[in-house]
Amino acid sequence: MNIENIKTLTAKEIRHYLNNPPAYILSSFFLLICGYFFAQPLFLINQGNLNSLNDITPLILTFFIPALGMRLVAEERKTQTIEVLLTLPYSEEEIIISKYISAAIIITGGILLFFPYVLTLYFLSKPDSGHILGSFLSLIILSLSFLSISLYSSTLSSSQITSFITGFAISFFFYLCGKITMFLPLAIQNFFSYLGIDMHLANLSRGVIDLKDLIYFFSIIFLFLYFSIIKIKSMRLK
Amino acid sequence: MIKVENLVKNYGDFTALKGISFEAKPNKITALLGPNGAGKTTTLRILSGYFSYDSGEIYFFDKKFSTSPDFRRMIGYIPENNPLYEDMEVSDYLKFIARTYGLPKSAIEMSIENCSLKEVIGKNIGSLSKGYRQRVSLAKAIMPDPKILLLDEPTSGLDPNQAFQTRELIKNLKKDKIIIVSTHILSEAEYLCDDIIIINKGNIVVSGTKDEVIKKHSSNSYIIKIEGKNEINFENIGKIKSVEHFYDANIDETTIKITFDEEKDLRRDIIEKILKDGLKLLEISKERITLDEIFSKITGE
Numbered sequence: 001m002n003i004e005n006i007k008t009l010t011a012k013e014i015r016h017y018l019n020n021p022p023a024y025i026l027s028s029f030f031l032l033i034c035g036y037f038f039a040q041p042l043f044l045i046n047q048g049n050l051n052s053l054n055d056i057t058p059l060i061l062t063f064f065i066p067a068l069g070m071r072l073v074a075e076e077r078k079t080q081t082i083e084v085l086l087t088l089p090y091s092e093e094e095i096i097i098s099k100y101i102s103a104a105i106i107i108t109g110g111i112l113l114f115f116p117y118v119l120t121l122y123f124l125s126k127p128d129s130g131h132i133l134g135s136f137l138s139l140i141i142l143s144l145s146f147l148s149i150s151l152y153s154s155t156l157s158s159s160q161i162t163s164f165i166t167g168f169a170i171s172f173f174f175y176l177c178g179k180i181t182m183f184l185p186l187a188i189q190n191f192f193s194y195l196g197i198d199m200h201l202a203n204l205s206r207g208v209i210d211l212k213d214l215i216y217f218f219s220i221i222f223l224f225l226y227f228s229i230i231k232i233k234s235m236r237l238k
Numbered sequence: 239m240i241k242v243e244n245l246v247k248n249y250g251d252f253t254a255l256k257g258i259s260f261e262a263k264p265n266k267i268t269a270l271l272g273p274n275g276a277g278k279t280t281t282l283r284i285l286s287g288y289f290s291y292d293s294g295e296i297y298f299f300d301k302k303f304s305t306s307p308d309f310r311r312m313i314g315y316i317p318e319n320n321p322l323y324e325d326m327e328v329s330d331y332l333k334f335i336a337r338t339y340g341l342p343k344s345a346i347e348m349s350i351e352n353c354s355l356k357e358v359i360g361k362n363i364g365s366l367s368k369g370y371r372q373r374v375s376l377a378k379a380i381m382p383d384p385k386i387l388l389l390d391e392p393t394s395g396l397d398p399n400q401a402f403q404t405r406e407l408i409k410n411l412k413k414d415k416i417i418i419v420s421t422h423i424l425s426e427a428e429y430l431c432d433d434i435i436i437i438n439k440g441n442i443v444v445s446g447t448k449d450e451v452i453k454k455h456s457s458n459s460y461i462i463k464i465e466g467k468n469e470i471n472f473e474n475i476g477k478i479k480s481v482e483h484f485y486d487a488n489i490d491e492t493t494i495k496i497t498f499d500e501e502k503d504l505r506r507d508i509i510e511k512i513l514k515d516g517l518k519l520l521e522i523s524k525e526r527i528t529l530d531e532i533f534s535k536i537t538g539e
Contacts, residue, residue: 008337012326019325080321084378087286087315088338089307236290236305 005094006101013072013102023068027110030064031117038117042124050118050135054205057139058197061146062175066167068107069150070160072099073232077158082235092232096225100151107143111136134207141217142201146171148224155231174220239263240285240386240416245294247280254280256440257294262416262433264385267408269431269448270420271529273537276437278420279318282388285418286315298386311339314379318390318420320371324364328355328374331363332381339382349377353407369400376404380411387417393426405430424529434529438537448529455532459497459525460508465518468492475507476500491520 017023037056041047076082085095115136121127146167153167154160178196181189193199200213240262247255255277262268270278283289285296287305296303298312323331332346332355339345350356353373358366363374372392379387392408393401401423409430411417421427427434427448434451436444444451457479464470467485469492472478477499484493498504505522512519 004340005338008334011337012334015330016323016325079324080317080319081323083283083288083317084321084323087288087310087313087317088335089310090338091307236288 006098009098010102017106062171065146066150066164069147070164072151073154074160074163092229096228130207135205138201138204145217145220148221152224152228155228241297243295246292248292258442260435262418264416266432267412267417268433269427270435272437277440282390286388313386314384315388316375316379320375322363329359335378349381353377368395389419428529443536456527457497461523462494463521464492
């Protein structure tokens with residue numbers, strides 16, 4: 001893999017995001033919805049923390065991240081520019097990683113735009129900084145995991161809607177896994193609990209960085225990036 | 239040189255290429271002709287590294303072909319339907335291509351100059367006419383000065399002036415390059431190309447230099463026009479395959495189409511015979527078969 005190639009492709013992808021409205025629209029909606037869930041406990045019950053936000057954001061992200069990532073490969077397939085891209089001297093790994101990095105930068109930027117909201121907490125109360133940082137870290141790492149899933153979904157079809165639905169369904173599966181354990185047989189409860197994001201996210205958002213949780217999220221990221229690379233390689237075999 | 243041997247490509251149960259073999263030489267433009275679905279685009283997609291193939295061998299300059307980025311560096315490719323990043327400005331797109339190949343700014347300027355893109359450099363690609371879009375793709379393909387240019391229907395959808403300019407541009411590029419052009423427009427192939435390959439249903443049915451192909455499929459026929467109602471006996475000139483006489487009473491002129499079995503040019507003998515018989519020769523021409531006729535004859539369309 002060539003770093004210069006990744007830089008060139010990443011710059012091109014970021015330019016695409018910045019030159020088109022979807023990234024702005026989605027970021028605005030994300031900030032609006034998160035702002036509502038941030039402000040509600042603050043003003044209604046005088047609670048200056050991010051608990052309410054931590055509860056709802058994973059569900060919001062199952063929708064927003066696939067919406068932002070659905071175009072990554074599907075659009076190239078639809079407009080046939082994938083043929084241009086795959087015949088330029090880039091490896092499949094460079095293409096997928098660049099697309100991932102570019103969307104990750106946009107998403108992380110979008111999440112950091114939320115930071116001014118959080119600053120208001122420091123004016124109004126004395127929040128736990130470890131908790132705040134943990135919440136941001138969990139939000140970012142969860143987004144990056146869902147992004148990897150969305151990128152893979154985007155390689156599966158030339159239709160962005162299909163990619164979105166697939167990305168949403170897989171992300172939602174991971175979201176749901178931790179929540180349905182009580183309905184499952186005892187023997188598989190632990191497995192599903194580990195598979196779901198809840199258990200891992202709870203630690204991170206409390207500001208507790210456990211290697212096990214990081215391995216979980218990075219496994220999702222690498223696994224779906226690997227699947228995406230395999231899928232792109234298989235396009236040459238069709 | 240590009241050497242393709244027994245290339246086979248299957249799409250599921252359908253065999254798109256049934257073991258084709260051909261060569262494309264440097265400093266020459268090779269035309270890949272064939273009806274829709276014949277396998278032209280598949281061949282170019284394989285050579286560009288976009289598609290893999292099921293069996294056969296491909297060599298670029300005696301090196302075994304692979305789809306690695308290093309091989310793709312050798313190739314400038316314009317795909318069918320000319321896909322482009324519509325939301326990018328021409329200048330951004332060309333800068334992206336230059337960075338991809340690690341080229342200096344002068345390479346961008348040269349490709350802008352060669353493809354006459356100065357007028358549209360700040361415009362979005364999506365807003366360009368088909369002619370300019372084609373030029374943008376051509377600029378992209380030639381910018382890294384590749385050894386191999388693969389052009390899939392480069393003048394498709396262009397108006398006659400744009401098509402002419404594009405053809406001229408391609409013709410001027412052939413020095414030190416191997417150019418393969420897939421086209422439906424047979425007059426274009428006849429004007430542009432040195433070598434011709436006709437593919438039909440996944441097989442190569444004709445290949446060779448343009449002159450060889452035309453000569454091979456031409457018959458030694460002559461159209462002769464003489465004054466008055468006359469019939470001439472050409473038997474002592476050569477072995478006759480067929481002869482047809484048409485007399486037009488309105489202009490008092492006979493048209494004779496005569497085909498000989500041998501390949502030798504017999505115009506001089508024919509003229510001498512007519513003059514010797516005391517007839518007035520109005521016109522004589524050797525019938526020349528066009529690529530269109532060869533194409534129709536071979537592909538049956």
